[in-house]
Amino acid sequence: MTNEKTGSLYYSDYLELDKILNSQHPRSADLPNGADDEMLFIVVHQAYELWFKQIIHELNLVREIFSQDNINDNSGDMSNAVHKLKRIVRILELLNHQVDVLDTMTPLDFLEFRNLLLPSSGFQSVQFRLIEAKLGLKMKQRYKADYYKHTRTGGFLQNDYEKINQAESQSTLKDLIIKWAKRTPFFDKSLWSEYQSLYQPGNNADKFWHDYKRIYQESLSASEQGRLDELDRVFFREGRSEFSVAAMRAVLFITLYRNLPIFHMPFELLGVLIEIDELLSNWRYKHLLMVRRMIGMRVGTGGTTGAGYLEGALSQHYIFKELTEMSTFLVERSRLPDLPNAVKEKTSFNVR
């Protein structure tokens, strides 16, 4: 990796540009009139893949942090995890922007080499599927899961298909977040002994939640009363969603009392997970608009119905849906019960 003359490191060696810049071989090169725009098509997708690799790199580091048996709030772990997830946000913003570059290719110019690429397709990006899987999307939740099968034309090679399945079998970020939230220690019985329930006698965290239900009910207009069942299902009955009741209570509690110091980073964490979901969605949407313009109603190169597939994935491939929907269950700050001092203290800094 060094300058052959001086023995010292040289830019192009460090970046292995001999490989990076010699990996563009347009299939249309053999045609009498090569398709000038195929180079763009290749470079755009290679740039995507580079960034996907980076996203996976960050995602693995974040999953490592959350895989610890116990995240020490006094380490930099939470802060590091949030920092890395925010970097993923910046990368996804860039990838959204990148669609605008491919947009400079006209449908007629694409047609010059489109058929040469059959049946390969952007659908087959293993890294993108790994990102979805590592975040928490299961194969069975995917739109038209059988499209992915290695036995299908336009599907994945067996090896790649297995990689995707394997990724979801490891702890996904969503699994780890649920585990982390569930374990949040501020609902320990000991901390709630002085809680003053607003409506019922009693002094534990559970009373808090019954109070909250009542407060929520009062905040609903007549036509909204149906929401109460919804709250019941999410925060009182197990098994409604991938998030357990304990995990959902924790994330709502963090959201409501985000000003408590120990919740600063967790609150940012919840926000950044939602942002990642939204940016992936917006990327799929921009992609859908582009494909619609590029190939109209035609079948995608991978044999999918192009825009049709993308539209299905768009509405189905949400990962942190439960976090987004939590805003349904918020009430105004002024309605919130006051917390017992023991809880406040436990969630604060050591300074007086």
Place this chain on the structure above:
Amino acid sequence: MTNEKTGSLYYSDYLELDKILNSQHPRSADLPNGADDEMLFIVVHQAYELWFKQIIHELNLVREIFSQDNINDNSGDMSNAVHKLKRIVRILELLNHQVDVLDTMTPLDFLEFRNLLLPSSGFQSVQFRLIEAKLGLKMKQRYKADYYKHTRTGGFLQNDYEKINQAESQSTLKDLIIKWAKRTPFFDKSLWSEYQSLYQPGNNADKFWHDYKRIYQESLSASEQGRLDELDRVFFREGRSEFSVAAMRAVLFITLYRNLPIFHMPFELLGVLIEIDELLSNWRYKHLLMVRRMIGMRVGTGGTTGAGYLEGALSQHYIFKELTEMSTFLVERSRLPDLPNAVKEKTSFNVR
């Protein structure tokens, strides 16, 4: 509008900042703890409305150009129209970006003043509805058209409702584009007398289109043959869509032979109309994601089901759908019939 001291123009007078900067009166100001974020909410929407005014300004100028009985290709008209539409594109890109600013408001902070705004709603932006209408969206094509009615809570005031209806009754940009396309003079019989049909004897523009149908058929794979009916409907049978057969033929012809000088600007025009549609769509989509995060499944302030309404409008409020779908009907350049010299000459510059 002048500096009272020197009689010369002063920045804040020119911009009428006394009005612009004194139009923010948060409803929460009377509350014990005013909601700090309501100012943001107001300013974001006022900035939207300023830009909507600018879009309407440009749109009116473009409609004026296309309202002429005959657009003179040798004037700067086409070039000016494209320039103005590209400006609208830039503004819409900005408006897409602007969503990110409102995204900095958390659901809990929004809840502090949300109820004070009922039943007003962003749905009621007259200017946004005028933009849609002036582009070419009809009331009957709108998702849940009865939401707009002035008789409905959360609907428009009578006066505003009429403004929207009136806008669509004038020539919309879509109407004018169709009229312009239909009239394109390069299908004059006189120009095609030397056309060599590939398949059938004959020498007129109509032969060209029968040739094209055959070429298209040959470009389709076995599983795509159904597309032929589609082409038939769009380019041979009247009444299938708002675009007449003549207009659709013209836009396809411009797309295929965009290198002919007289088509440079028209080709850019078609592209920029599609871009406007896409940016409006993407704005609606970003808006939808934001609303979903902000109010979850709750009812929007205007009494619509919030995200639900936006999702409906998203897929239904396309204006220039026909242009986007045209890429379904393209064939590779190498398959295109050669044009008669008379056509080439007519569509070229006067030089040499």
Place this chain on the structure above:
Amino acid sequence: MTNEKTGSLYYSDYLELDKILNSQHPRSADLPNGADDEMLFIVVHQAYELWFKQIIHELNLVREIFSQDNINDNSGDMSNAVHKLKRIVRILELLNHQVDVLDTMTPLDFLEFRNLLLPSSGFQSVQFRLIEAKLGLKMKQRYKADYYKHTRTGGFLQNDYEKINQAESQSTLKDLIIKWAKRTPFFDKSLWSEYQSLYQPGNNADKFWHDYKRIYQESLSASEQGRLDELDRVFFREGRSEFSVAAMRAVLFITLYRNLPIFHMPFELLGVLIEIDELLSNWRYKHLLMVRRMIGMRVGTGGTTGAGYLEGALSQHYIFKELTEMSTFLVERSRLPDLPNAVKEKTSFNVR
């Protein structure tokens, strides 16, 4: 502010659109051929001013937080301040984007109405000057400070000139940040009694700083040894800059030990202040490029030399320069001395 018919709030009333949308009166309207682009010019600048108002709103709230005698780390204050400053970042990103819209005006189109605006000028935006002043820019630090004087053509009205001066006489954000940093309590003698100096006997925070100096020196290459004086000046001798030695030590310490829980938000704070400076700079730079293209070497409407003035302000109007330059004085993490347990404990959460 209510729908006159139903007594309920209506969108356009809430937003006071009667004022917002009736404040555009192009001076060229009286010309035989009004200049179409003057509307854009007005709207762009009004949108800027709306956003400036919002920035000032947030800035005032942040200054209020830091004006407290003692910021309670266990309140949500720091977190709120950072949140509001991040919103300013998002707004400044938008304003950078907004330059692209004005870029769609050609120099020739600007010339149609340019002279009608004389001698008013964007230079005269009081709100922009207030933002600079409230952040911490002093009149005497401004490039060509006499341009601002109310006695000068193209300068400010007396009233406005005084507003700017008054803003800098109040506690600026920079003043408050310095005061906050200086007061940071983790250098209390009591906490450092067990500190093990690497080089010298002794056990106080001051030993830490002498150790740091030595570590820094060892990290410098031969040609960089001159930097040591620089470090000496900044971290050991008073009066070198607006930041006192104590304040500079605090910000460096926060940067180095950002993983300590109590530093999470302060570290984000330092980063976001730098970002604000950079975005303002980049906005000035984009503005400079635009002006250069728009009026070439001509004199700006305010009588400044246009691009020349902007270039001067560009390099001189940095506010948090000291924070940016701090990276000169960092050393690798592995070289950092271990902190005494008392310091670690004091800066951690109450949880074990």
Place this chain on the structure above:
Amino acid sequence: MTNEKTGSLYYSDYLELDKILNSQHPRSADLPNGADDEMLFIVVHQAYELWFKQIIHELNLVREIFSQDNINDNSGDMSNAVHKLKRIVRILELLNHQVDVLDTMTPLDFLEFRNLLLPSSGFQSVQFRLIEAKLGLKMKQRYKADYYKHTRTGGFLQNDYEKINQAESQSTLKDLIIKWAKRTPFFDKSLWSEYQSLYQPGNNADKFWHDYKRIYQESLSASEQGRLDELDRVFFREGRSEFSVAAMRAVLFITLYRNLPIFHMPFELLGVLIEIDELLSNWRYKHLLMVRRMIGMRVGTGGTTGAGYLEGALSQHYIFKELTEMSTFLVERSRLPDLPNAVKEKTSFNVR
């Protein structure tokens, strides 16, 4: 390049992802604690290089177009060239955005692996230097040209140094644009025989320019009269700049009479060249801000003074300066002399 199982093309084979995704080997991998962020550093720069390759690809195609002895206005050449240059604009916008991703790396995290990269440096990107050279930047115009020499530590390898020099020895885009502008045929004597000079008897293109000088003079305020010499130098005396008088006259003429059909594309061409210059400048500026924050006043890895070098290049590496400055010499449309019919006809379409 085909799916080994089915013989059909597979996504990852087409994109040669085996090479693209196996070219990241952080130098810090051997350290006890590898630097997590070095991967980001590598990927960002590899993505830059991919896009640089694409820019060079487009630039070569554009240079090919302009290298023809005679560009046929009736071919699609001009339109294609503008299209490709606009694509470069979109890519440069993306690269400006990409800086924000690297911005997520903190100075302390960079320091973990910074020294391992010495003396390699982003300065050594051959492709970026080729882009500058192919656009038209000469080695002697570069800031600190001796930094590039292959004999200098941190400079280029001999082979690369020669590549850069060779690129500027071929026809650069600037050379070709000047040649193209000079040759523009609308100043043919024959076309101007009916020109009515406003001030002097005479009827040729030269009279037009003398008229223009007079008109320009009248448009200047008293304090601006010095500009007249400037106009004289640029449009009447050879040798002032790389643009010949004939070329400068042509670009000004195109700008003034952009509504003539044959000037539509040339006018867009001039605009897009300025945009490329501005985006490169803005990229350098954002880069400068980032480096300043990342390494403060320290020396860059390549031994340059980091931010100092970038600042020098910023103000010196303009390519199409003459085009930007042309706006100094514009006058209002209403003052423009009417053109002889022969000129109007020659520059119009064949349609009546």
